[in-house]
Amino acid sequence: MKRSFLVGFLAACLLVGTMPAEHTFANSKVDSKKSKLKDVKKEKEKAKEAIEELKKEIQPSKEKVEEIEKKISETNKKIHEAEKEKKKNEEKLKYYEHLFKDRFKLMYQQGEMASMQSLLESKNLATFLERFETLRLILMRDHALFDKYDQIRRKQEALKEKHEELAKEQKNEAEKARKIYEKVQKEMEKTREKLSKLDDQADSIQSELDRLTMVSASLYPYKFAGTAGVDPWGFYNRQCTSFVAWRMNQHGLKFTNSMRGGHFGNAGHWDENARAIGMKVDQVPRVGAIAQFNPGVSRAGSVGHVAYVTDVNGSSVVIEEYNMETSHGYGKRVLPASGVSNYIHVQ
DSSP: OHHHHHHHHHHHHHHHHHHHHHHHHHHHHHHHHHHHHHHHHHHHHHHHHHHHHHHHHHHHHHHHHHHHHHHHHHHHHHHHHHHHHHHHHHHHHHHHHHHHHHHHHHHHTTOHHHHHHHHHTOSSHHHHHHHHHHHHHHHHHHHHHHHHHHHHHHHHHHHHHHHHHHHHHHHHHHHHHHHHHHHHHHHHHHHHHHHHHHHHHHHHHHHHHHHHHOOOGGGOTTTTSOTTSBOTTSSBTTSHHHHHHHHHHHTTOOOOTTGGGOOOOSGGGHHHHHHHTTOEEESOOOTTOEEEEOTTGGGOBTTBEEEEEEEEETTEEEEEEESSSSTTSEEEEEEEGGGSSEEEEOO
């Protein structure tokens, strides 16, 4: 008897001694994950700060590029206007050339002596002077006309050359500014890549942490409550919204219907409200995310549906939910990740 009692006592001691060790190990594992997640989040914040600094650095260059390109556009407009004016003058010149050509041919076809002879054959001095003055005025007008045209032509050519030179100079400045912009942009891309990797790492750690801290869905506290009642988070009991709110709060996220001044309401509006209050909403599934279904999607009713993502396996997701498979009861489904309208990431 004594031996049997001693064996039983020792077994009980071993059992009692084992439980705290396992519990301590689990807690240690959770603490380790939390610590690692905290470090990653710090790195993410540093990366985000680096991106903000890069944005500040790149802004002056971007503004300079925009200013230079605006000036180039204005210069090109002036060049275009000058070209239009030149074309008009050239048309006028052709018109006058046509008129003058016949007159020149008539006046000079017999050479300079013919013009002189025409003057000398005048009947009297008055006629001579009249003919001479007419010829002089014609020559003066011709000379003035061509001189004016030549001045316009030279001015326009100079203007065009000046504008082209200015445009070239501005283009060179724009290229310099773009090189600065591209250099900083490359640095920004590196930071973005780093942040992306950190995001992936954080998501992986967060998923593991969610799994470690997830309690059984059977512990949902309102599974026997009346459906007309409202839970502490502002949702009707035993609805999909109430169950998901419980899951969020179970992870310490303080999720409520009216959090951050918004209003989640029916499940079909959760994505809109989530965006409005600054939550990340996309089509990327992750453990711990809220799977949101628009009305009619994947058998969702007229007011939509929400569920909690418990696992991601390639192109499919595992979700747990309320009031879908069983009326006002718990259920679990595997479905294509694309079968979910949106994924809401509360963290």
